[in-house]
Amino acid sequence: MTVTPRVGDPIISPALIAEHGITPDEFERLVAMLGRQPTFTELGIISALWSEHCSYKHSRPVLRTLPTKAPWVLQGPGENAGVISIGDGLAVAFKIESHNHPSAVEPYQGAATGVGGILRDVFTMGARPIAMLNSLRFGSLESPRVRYLVAGVVRGIGDYGNCVGIPTVAGDIMFDESYEGNPLVNAMCVGILREEELIRAKAEGVGNPIMAVGARTGRDGIHGASFASEDLSHESDAKRPRVQVGDPFTEKLLLEATLELIASGHVVAIQDMGAAGLVSSSAEMAERGDVGVVIDTLKVPVREQGMTPYEILLSESQERMLVVATRGREEQVREILAKWDLHAEVIGEVIAEPVYRVVEGDHVVAEFPGTRLVTDCPSYTPEARESDAIIALRARDVHGIPERPEERDPAWTLEQLLSSPTIASKQWMYRQYDSTVRTNTVLGPGAADAAVLRIRGTTKGLAVKTDCNGRYVYLEPRVGGRIAVAEAARNVACTGARPRAITNCLNFGNPKKPDVFWQFKEAVGGMGEACEALETPVTGGNVSLYNESPTGTVYPTPTIGMVGVLDNIAHATGMAFRAAGHTIVLLGDLTDELGASEYLSRIHDVVAGAPPKCDLVSERALIDTLLDAIQTGAVRSAHDCSEGGLAVALAECCIADQRAMFGATVNLSVWEALPERAALFGEAQARVIISTTDVSAIREIAAKHGVRATVIGATMPPEAGLEVIGTKRGFTAAIARLADAYHGAIERAMARMPDIAPPAPATGVPA
Secondary structure (H helix, E strand, O other), rough: OEEEOOOOOOOOHHHHHHHHHHHHOHHHHHHHHHOOOOOOOHHHHHHOOOOHHHOOOOOOOOOOOOOOOOOOOEEEEOOOOEEEEOOOEEEEEEEEOOOHHHHHHHHHHHHHHHHHHHHHHHHHHOOEEEEEEEEEEOOOOOOOHHHHHHHHHHHHHHHHHHHHHOEEEEEEEOOOHHHHHOOOEEEEEEEEEHHHOOOOOOOOOOOOEEEEOOOOOOOOOOOOOHOOOOOOOOOHHHHHHHHOOOOHHHHHHHHHHHHHHHHOOEEEEEEEEOOOHHHHHHHHHHHOOOEEEEEEEOOOOOOOOOOHHHHHHOOOOOEEEEEEOOOOOOHHHHHHHOOOOOEEEEEEEOOOOOOOEEEEEEEEEEEEOOHHHHHHOOOOOOOOOOOOOHHHHHHHHHHHOOHHHHHHHHHHHHHHHOOOOOOOOOOOHOOOOOOOOOOEEEEEOOOOOOOOEOOOOOOEEEEEEEOOOHHHHHHHHHHHHHHHHHHHHHHHOOOEEEEEEEEEEEEEEOOOHHHHHHHHHHHHHHHHHHHHHHHOOOEEEEEOOOOOOOOOEOOOEEEEEEEEOOOOOOHHHOOOOOOOOEEEEEEEEOOOOOOOHHHHHHHOOOOOOOOOOOOOHHHHHHHHHHHHHHOOOOOEEEEOOOOOHHHHHHHHHHHOOOOOOOEEEEEEHHHHOOHHHHHHOOOOOOEEEEEEOOHHHHHHHHHHOOOOOOEEEEEOHHHHHHEEEEEOEEEEHHHHHHHHHHHHHHHHHHHHOOOOOOOOOOOOOOO
């Protein structure tokens, strides 16, 4: 069939090609693939599918090095979401993705539609979503603009999840000036299904109809994928129309309709219309099935008059799915969607001819040979070279940094760290989320190192957590990548769950810069090493590059979403001390490491030194020790040592539960030879604080796994305070003061809202 330009379409020019983010070499590649000049619609298709966001053209070769297989992995990378078996015929589908650029220019809708998109990725696998998580990075809360972004993002996450009725149960939030101009907003979803209910997005069956289901297509979100594949700039606010607009109530209907549709047996494949909308979902489904497809844009339900094929294909309007139905079952599909007040229309079919074809009635507006639209995307391996400046930062002797006069009292330092927004309680955020809807939440936000959910009808539970310290990755990417996985695994293990698999969201800067690509390669290498050692394969994820703005590049932030399984939900363990008179045991060891710490950043405004070492053998032994100890019933609480070090972790154990706070007396004299700052505030890895009523059992289990277990003190009534002795300067801190610093810091900062009005919506963005 002959492809001809549409009347009224612009002429393909070098300026138009550049505007679409296509390089001259890529345009030549396109012309060679087609054997002719492309139409405007074809140029738009390529600009979306060959964008970084959709094609992973700078990251694919590196991602292939990650471990993705294990006996319990049912679906690895390449689908809407990863899926693992958890026994008894049950499986878990989970995925994390970014919505960074949209949230930077329109925080409410950017975050809300990020939640909507990740929900669809999970329920298109046949899984019912049971939990949402988020991983957020912002600049300093001293900035009015940052407070505006925080307020909008948190409200967007809360409103969308609350309206759909999926609990938001866990996450992590950090603040650093490196994220000032480019916040990171990563959303994760977890769902449950029976193994036999698993469905994949693979177009099959010549003659089977392709149906658009859900909401109608509008002009919002056009070129969203391309927007996510470029640096943020001062002009980015003008691209607000590229941010999608979400409707959580329609999403709820679509969720229920999709699960009913999958259970009905009337469909053979289903795919979310996410990044790059209809064109991405249809092209990817065709490529997976190695079949041809034809799409008629005149048959696509639209909500605006006069939409062109270009706009219909590239729109990222929310709450839409693409379905390959069984031929002859179209009416049954429509009936199911109509039951939920949604549309279902046939817009194309699977064909034997190996082409991807788009028509507008009788007019062919785009045609690509075979599956090459997806497979012929260019792949790049840029130069990778570490920055000399970072090498120098890492080599700096941070122990030589003189103390501030106030540090003569370590209690002052501890209060300062507890009030750091990165460490402080995030209750201002999570109180805006419904974390208990559906009543499956056993341990929610603030109660444990990871959230724990019951799996109804079984004794099992799931532990879920996101984690990453971008400062570590910035200073030493491979070590930082290892730590991101190891800390997420520790968090899950502290609840009593065996870490099983991860999803990741790799947030980095411009890959064309040698130092950025070095960070990316090294961090992924470190993640892979940790996943191998801890037996937590990668089941999928997202790469988000070009996280840059005029203020600079964000810290490299490879966020880890970890899923673990508890065989018995009765063993779910929280982080807070539970009674006075329990023995406090440190699993692991203290070291003289101080580099890359929150202490240096918060107290001295210094980002330098080597991050703490990450011994993966020790991490695995610690996890095994924790799980064995928790299963005996001897562990009353468990909390890992991370940002802020041992002193902060002890304080958090005392004050995490505001309804029942406790004091503690701790003796660190066994480590008195260490520098005091490192002992108290250094962030050495592979350490967990537990409280117990059976020290002998803990010692025996730890010895079996080769883990050091040191009795360091006992829990006390709250009026005793947190007393630390055995260091150069012992101290006692009042529990009330620690609690005020920790629980009130972010609320006090955000109380200055509203002190900036959001910018007026750009033309074309619904109010």
